[in-house]
Amino acid sequence: MSERKFNLTTDPWIKVIVSDTNQELKVSLIDLFKNAHQYRQLAGEMRVQDLAIMRLLLAILTTVYSRFDTAGQLYDWLIKGTDQFGSDAKFDEDYDEEEIEEDTLTTWHELYQKGQFSNLVIEYLKYYSNRFDFFGKHPFYQATKEEYDSLVPANKAVAKGKGTVAIKQINRRVSESNNSPALFSPKAGEYKNEMPIDELVRWVITYQNYTGVTDKTKITASEKFSVSPGWLYKLNPVLISGKSIFETLMLNLVLYNQGEQKIALERPVWEFASAKAYISERQTGDLPDNLAELYTSWARVLHFEWSEVGQATIFSAGLPKIESTNAFIEPMTVWRQDDKTGKYRPAVRSLKTLSKSMWRNFSNYVNVQTANDTQEPGVIKWLRLLKENQLIIRNRLLTLVSIDLIDDGNATSQSPTTELYDDMSIDIGVLFDTNNVYYWPARIEQVIDLTQKIGQDFWIFARNLGKMRGFQKDGLTGFANQLSTQFYYGLNEPFKNWLASLTDEDKRDPKIIAWQNQLRNYAFNEGQKVVDTSSSRDIKGIITEHGLQNIFILMDQFKFNVNLDLKKGR
Structure with missing residues (x-):
């Protein structure tokens, strides 16, 4: 069999949408960075796949522009080593963090103003092209057979044929193991393990970020460890969406960590001498000290054995879980504080929270207090730093996006169950309002609290209706929750439209009163829909200890509660 080749820098594998034509196109890494301003968005098989690939792209940009300015000059606070692209550079012992902040902000602004990336990114990719070869001496995101065998117990070596994972399991749209068939797969059984190389590359990157914990093979370690489920899998991801891939990458390109921890040289996985060298550091489970390494972190050591006809047998060994407590180097997650310890961990979503839209957790994404006391x-x-330095347009909408893959809640499998996408748009001036007296984020949070209070009124209305219909316990709660979910689903678009309409020049009270009036009308209309579909039994009602109870009385009670809560909210 002739030698196989597939290099991510020059071979097309990234799916994008071209802005002018709205057509899908596959491009290489070099093509993407040359023309990022001409592509509207990534367009892979799943949105979580797009997120995983976006973080790989950001790792490249973070590495390059944390070392060099837009003219290709090494920053003054770095001492160059022997590598022309600075992989062995050192920080000057006398460096000033304010200087680092100023220089990286300048680099960011110059790139943003130019509207495309400098040629240095292309030169970097060409320099490291051998590390992006899927079949090369250092196969991309994989270990060689010799490396794999040296990292796992002898009885799990490649020659033993154990510890394999199928392509149909790496494909997160299927996620099928050999023991549990995926009944509603987008592929028929005989085709589940067939995949072109470009798609396989996309899924390998995704799998390293969204792995379950069913693997039986682990790397050899001196101490027992919990297998990593994939770093992105255990976040509640948030990113900023732009009008093009260039703008999206720029808005999420964090070049300065604002003092969260000691600044370290960026080091993506391909800059390690070998897969084994990377694993020697990765096996501790410690949080990486740099963003590029975190963006490209592995959850599994993978090794591919290829047959004469091009079929792959994939060997997989688990790596230790990365510590996520106070992991503030990670910029793309929402945080939750532990009431007892005061420490923060990523606010992982579960099946129980699927119906709760992003805007209802507004304070998780935005500091709603004028004092900066939340994470x-x-x-x-x-973005706040960019706005404070007047490097980003003041009056423009920002779209915050949440993309998540929710597992089954089973600690021994953590298999994917559903993909979640949500967004909300908000004016930059509103998001980073500096008016302490009429601070928009605090007022928005008050509006959301009131809106959810009206939602609670509707839930009580639905629950009382369920009682009248004779539902008991779980059935009663389930009935109320179902109607409540429908209530909020219909409320999502109107609220997001109201939020996007706000500006920092608005008078606050009239905009809030306008929403309250819209909310009242919506709530009454939703209640009336329930009344209009009522049965004769609902109309007749039942006799309770408080007298007659029927659908009309319940509706009057609901209206009374809504009006009372809106009055309190004024």
Whole structure:
């Protein structure tokens, strides 16, 4: 069999949408960075796949522009080593963090103003092209057979044929193991393990970020460890979406960590001498000290054995879980504080929270207090820094996006169950309002609290209706929750439209009163829909200890509660 080749820098594998034509196109890494301003968005098989690939792209940009300015000059606070692209550079012992902040902000602004990336990124990719070869001496995101065998127990070596994972399991649209068939797969059984190389590359990157914990093979370690489920899998991801791939990458390109931890040289996985060298550091489970390494972190050591006809047998060994407590180097997650310890961990979503839209957790994404005493996502803090330095347009909408893959809640499998996408748009001036007296984020949070209070009124209305219909316990709660979910689903678009309409020049009270009036009308209309579909039994009602109870009385009670809560909210 002739030698196989597939290099991510020159062979097309990234799916994008071309802005002018709205057509899908496959491009290489070099093509993408040359023409990022001409592509609207990534367009892979799943949105979580796009997110995983976007973080790979950001790792490249973070590495290059944390070392060099737009003219290709090494920053003054770095001492160059022997590598022309600075992989062995050192920080000057006398470096000033304010200087680092100023220089990286300048680089960011110059790139943003130019509207495309400098040629240095292309030169970097060409220099490291051998590390992006899927079949090369250092196969991309894989270990060689010799490396794999040296990292796992002898009885798990490649020659033993154990510890394999199928392509149909790496494909997160299928996620099928050999023991549990995926009944509603987008592929028929005989085709589940067939895949072109470009798609396989996309899924390998995704799998390293969204792995379950069913693997039986682990790397050899001196101490027992919990297998990593994939770093992105255990976040509540948030990013900023732009009008093009260039703008999206720029808005999420965090070049300065604002003092969260000691600054370290960026080091993506391909800059390690070998897969084994990377694993020797990765096996501790410690949080990486640099963003590029975190963006490209592995959850599994993978090795591919290829047959004469081009079929792959994939060997997989688990790596230790990365510590995520106070992991503020990660910019793309929402945080949750532990009431007992005061420490923060990523606010992982579950099946129970699927119906709760992004805007209802507004304070998780935005600091709603004028004092900066909450832990915002890193991308929001970065944008705040850009705005404070007047490097980003003041009056423009920002779209915050949440993309998540929710597992089954089973600690022994953590298999994917559903993909979640949500967004909300908000004016930069509103997001980073500096008016302490009429601070928009605080007022928005008050509006959301009131809106959810009206939602609670509707839930009580639905629950009382369920009681009248004779539902008991779980059935009663389920009935109320179902109607409540429908209530909020219909409320999502109107609220997001109201949020996007706000500006920092608005008078606050009239905009809030306008929403309250819209909310009242919506709530009454939703209640009336229930009344209009009522049965004769609902109309007749039942006799309770409080007298007659029927659908009309319940509706009157609901209206009374809504009006009372809106009055309190004024």
